[in-house]
Amino acid sequence: MVPLARLFKREWLSLYRQRSEWLHPLLFFLIATGLFPLATSPKPALLEQMGGGVIWVMALLALLLVLPRLFQPDYKDGTLQEWVLSPTSPRVWVSMKLLAYWLMMAVPLMVLTPIVGILFHLSSTAIEVLVISLVLGTPSLWLVGALLAALTVSVEGKPMLISLVVLPLLTPVLMLGTLSVQKASQGLGYRGELGLLGAVLALALTLLPTLIGYLLRVMVLE
Amino acid sequence: MFNWIHRLGSAAVCYRLASRLIPWMAILTTGLIIYGVIGALYLSPPDYQQGEGFRIIFVHVPSAMLSLGIYFYISVCAIIFLVWKIKVADALIAVSLPLGALFTLITLVTGSLWGKPMWGTYWIWDARLTSELILLFIYGGIIALRNALPTPKTAAKAGAFLILIGLVDLPVIHYSVSWWNTLHQGSTLLKFSRPSIAPAMLQPLLVMIGAFFSYSMLYVCIALRGELLKREKDTHWVQNINSLD
Numbered sequence: 001m002v003p004l005a006r007l008f009k010r011e012w013l014s015l016y017r018q019r020s021e022w023l024h025p026l027l028f029f030l031i032a033t034g035l036f037p038l039a040t041s042p043k044p045a046l047l048e049q050m051g052g053g054v055i056w057v058m059a060l061l062a063l064l065l066v067l068p069r070l071f072q073p074d075y076k077d078g079t080l081q082e083w084v085l086s087p088t089s090p091r092v093w094v095s096m097k098l099l100a101y102w103l104m105m106a107v108p109l110m111v112l113t114p115i116v117g118i119l120f121h122l123s124s125t126a127i128e129v130l131v132i133s134l135v136l137g138t139p140s141l142w143l144v145g146a147l148l149a150a151l152t153v154s155v156e157g158k159p160m161l162i163s164l165v166v167l168p169l170l171t172p173v174l175m176l177g178t179l180s181v182q183k184a185s186q187g188l189g190y191r192g193e194l195g196l197l198g199a200v201l202a203l204a205l206t207l208l209p210t211l212i213g214y215l216l217r218v219m220v221l222e
Numbered sequence: 223m224f225n226w227i228h229r230l231g232s233a234a235v236c237y238r239l240a241s242r243l244i245p246w247m248a249i250l251t252t253g254l255i256i257y258g259v260i261g262a263l264y265l266s267p268p269d270y271q272q273g274e275g276f277r278i279i280f281v282h283v284p285s286a287m288l289s290l291g292i293y294f295y296i297s298v299c300a301i302i303f304l305v306w307k308i309k310v311a312d313a314l315i316a317v318s319l320p321l322g323a324l325f326t327l328i329t330l331v332t333g334s335l336w337g338k339p340m341w342g343t344y345w346i347w348d349a350r351l352t353s354e355l356i357l358l359f360i361y362g363g364i365i366a367l368r369n370a371l372p373t374p375k376t377a378a379k380a381g382a383f384l385i386l387i388g389l390v391d392l393p394v395i396h397y398s399v400s401w402w403n404t405l406h407q408g409s410t411l412l413k414f415s416r417p418s419i420a421p422a423m424l425q426p427l428l429v430m431i432g433a434f435f436s437y438s439m440l441y442v443c444i445a446l447r448g449e450l451l452k453r454e455k456d457t458h459w460v461q462n463i464n465s466l467d
Contacts, residue, residue, distance in 0.1 A: 147387065151380045154372055161370045165384065168359035169391045172398035179402055200394075215383060222376045 011100035025062040044121040051120030052181025068159040090213025129184035133177040136197040143208040150215040234459040240443040247440035254433035261426030284434035285328040292322035300382035312378040317445035323361035349400035
């Protein structure tokens with residue numbers, strides 16, 4: 001049994017050393033959100049109305065840029081095969097890998113979010129709710145995305161495929177997240193949506209790491 | 223009983239069964255469609271509010287039922303394929319996926335054609351319309367995934383898993399979409415509530431639903447025969463296909 005800390009350190013370091021892997025999606029997030037005011041209108045009222053949705057969609061698209069390369073390098077160089085054959089439960093290292101990715105990408109994203117929120121004239125409550133909804137929502141996005149990354153691990157050179165498959169499945173999380181921000185900026189109660197995001201997260205956290213591990217095993221041993 | 227079900231796992235038995243079913247399904251489908259179309263277009267009276275325009279219901283409702291019905295049925299096939307590794311179940315999935323996607327598309331197109339005169343717009347982000355659109359995307363995703371995977375074996379397995387993931391996700395999508403919409407905007411255009419349907423309209427509708435179901439079964443039987451021949455072309459029973467009956 002490999003200690004959790006060592007597993008995490010391995011994933012963290014290998015991710016950290018490939019800076020473009022996580023830095024480029026973050027830059028994409030910043031630049032692409034900046035395009036919306038340019039392409040629609042600089043009116044604060046309109047920007048405030050769509051700000052939450054734009055930030056959520058762009059966070060989702062930034063995630064999609066990483067997904068095709070989540071398990072592929074490990075699959076190509078044989079690491080994944082070793083993991084599958086090792087006595088360590090696949091659930092454990094899948095969780096550690098996703099934790100490393102989430103910390104490396106989602107946490108900077110949440111630091112950037114208030115800045116982007118100010119650019120979109122969001123109120124301070126709305127920004128607060130937006131960050132909370134991202135904290136609760138992005139792990140679910142990651143887990144479902146990783147599920148599909150596991151299913152398509154043997155597909156090479158078709159990076160768009162995973163987006164086609166995963167986007168319709170992720171619409172509920174996206175809608176709940178955006179809805180909470182919209183209601184917060186209208187001064188309405190938003191706890192219901194955040195609660196549901198938390199419920200989805202609880203379900204995803206308990207079930208999906210096991211399922212991802214199982215699917216990787218099935219797909220690698222095929 | 224169990225023995226009989228077990229035999230259905232064999233491609234040759236399925237092929238023979240499909241061949242025997244085809245003429246009967248063809249007769250049933252033709253009969254139901256003729257009766258249903260006459261009933262829908264001539265015998266049922268025009269709607270008191272929507273006039274003749276309501277008649278699109280006779281295509282719209284059956285396709286909507288089948289768009290979801292086919293998804294449930296391929297989910298059952300996916301479970302059968304994953305648990306008992308019965309290859310015929312995967313062949314059924316392969317031939318039924320385009321059919322399900324087609325019915326979803328027909329539902330959306332007829333719905334928007336119906337919406338233009340009745341609601342004044344081709345499209346509205348209503349909960350049911352949005353769910354149906356996302357269902358179409360899910361069908362597309364499954365077909366794309368199956369086509370992209372390198373070997374038929376992995377494609378079958380990953381496709382079956384994705385169908386089941388979608389099955390779990392569909393109710394979540396449905397409820398989040400209806401919540402999203404009902405909070406977002408009240409009924410402005412969807413004000414009319416359909417009266418519980420009159421018997422003179424209900425009867426052709428039920429006939430049309432039956433016709434669409436039997437048409438789907440007919441299509442699946444025909445397509446399954448081709449799919450099985452293609453997959454099993456190197457086996458003994460296909461090589462001696464002429465002496466099968």
